[in-house]
Amino acid sequence: MSDDLWDKPIELMIENSDHFRSVRSTRDAMACLMTSWPTKRGKSFSAARRACLAAMDGKVASEEAKLAFIRAAEEAGILRR
Template structure:
């Protein structure tokens, strides 16, 4: 069954391959495993809870669904970098650095 992913691509401003990745239909094979970050990033959800983000797929899911302050330079840069990493066009370390900057700006990076 072919799924129309154009709404995802339009909302996220991403290419079709990243949209397929979100739905578990990524055709890139091993790209997913190579995106695992060397050390997960921990985000504060509240004073007693945190979330661990281990790759660009986790990062973009958190950015789009649970980020406290959508918008701004760091948020946009992290979104673009993580989507680029999912597409295989951006190095995963670059995506991780962008995500860390956005988390710091949002005040949710766990020390």
């Protein structure tokens, strides 16, 4: 999918505030949700997972997945501002 890359990467604080991860696409976001997420619970986590899967299937825009991912990162307390 050519529009999978996001215009601006999302930076996350993984494990502690000294380690950052830059998420640049829907596929990268999905990988992060499945492997590096601090908790696999919460409404925003589930919504982000669904949105990323739908975007990878071409059912929703990549931007929608990005916004859902940002909300999940905020809920998890790992979004770098």
